[in-house]
């Protein structure tokens with residue numbers, strides 16, 4: 001029997017506001033436990049929450065970027081459950097009136113575009129963190145994360161493979177980075193995905209029973225968890241069993257998932273409107289302001305690079321996956337006037353630096369200055385090797401490219417008399433190579449070329465050196 005996999009993702013993303021969602025505490029990762037909290041985010045009785053407008057703005061921004069409708073009237077609701085990392089014993093979330101709904105994102109799978117529906121995006125607060133105490137017998141609670149603003153993005157069950165699930169997660173991550181609503185630090189838990197998955201015999205219309213795997217925090221984990229879960233469900237069905245609707249925990253080290261608990265239903269949460277917060281009304285002026293702040297998004301950038309700048313699709317995809325890199329490319333090609341030169345340098349030199357030193361190298365790489373170095377190269381004023389040297393120095397010192405090139409004397413040496421003198425000198429000092437060249441050994445020419453370039457300290461213009469060397473060699477042979 002041939003099975004089809006059906007997947008929907010629920011993605012939680014922390015918003016990078018300065019303060020928490022309902023109080024003035026700092027929204028920052030880490031720090032000494034329980035130092036970034038107050039009576040409001042600790043859930044003391046009698047306190048009153050107040051909605052952080054920036055958090056709402058970021059949720060709307062994410063929604064617009066994912067082509068959602070924006071609710072002009074919505075509200076916050078209480079989702080009641082008891083868990084020790086949630087001191088109020090309820091989470092303030094949104095139930096029937098999410099701030100964003102009915103959107104979509106386009107993903108690219110094997111060069112083909114596919115549209116995935118976004119059911120809703122709602123605003124809610126994060127919980128604290130439990131840490132098992134290795135000395136005592138219990139668990140310790142850090143409340144610093146309580147009340148950090150979150151959005152939950154719920155996709156429609158439109159995904160049909162583990163690979164598509166990974167690409168969707170990555171695409172949404174990139175959109176959140178481009179719109180600058182989240183820093184998407186998966187190792188710190190600021191972006192995590194739940195994978196809902198079912199299988200059905202290919203051709204069957206109804207969906208199968210689904211399971212949910214919670215809190216996956218890497219692209220790879222999403223893909224591997226989905227692959228393993230699809231296999232597990234198919235094996236259960238093939239053995240004549242039935243998949244049960246449940247929540248499972250994915251263990252990325254073991255490469256296996258384990259049953260955690262039966263799936264809770266909405267009614268288990270006894271949702272009701274949050275009585276301490278007023279409803280949310282979004283007016284035209286504000287909505288238009290937020291719309292205007294949305295930058296060009298990754299997929300449309302990629303298409304522009306391919307169609308208008310002639311960049312190969314693979315390169316364009318890789319560059320636009322990282323907003324900083326794409327911004328650097330954008331500035332660099334405008335300054336040097338040659339998009340392909342800029343993208344080639346990014347695909348080779350800059351990616352090598354990222355591999356060696358990590359993403360932080362991009363922080364010291366100013367796109368316009370990088371473009372200036374490429375412009376010297378484009379105009380033939382410096383060689384490829386000198387451009388690399390200038391870039392090294394720029395990344396170290398931040399000095400102006402022009403001043404680096406002058407200070408290190410990197411400009412190409414085009415003075416005909418100087419080049420001629422160097423060529424003559426090399427010919428005189430290398431009689432054996434001249435004899436080899438006479439005997440038809442073409443390798444000897446390369447050797448002489450290298451000697452001349454070295455004599456010019458690498459600053460000769462290769463085309464000019466080659467021309468003068470050829471002339472002089474022919475003259476020497478015909479003597």
Ligand code: ADP
Nearest residue numbers: 006007008009155156157196197198207208210
């Ligand atoms: P609940 O409210 O119980 O969490 P939702 O309808 O909100 O359920 O769906 C949660 C997620 O599960 C969504 O991402 C949705 O796309 C996905 N989903 C729903 N049904 C299925 C199914 N049969 N197979 C796979 N994914 C599903």
Ligand code: ZN
Nearest residue numbers: 023025038041
């Ligand atoms: Zn607080």
Ligand code: MG
Nearest residue numbers: 010152154266
């Ligand atoms: Mg749900």
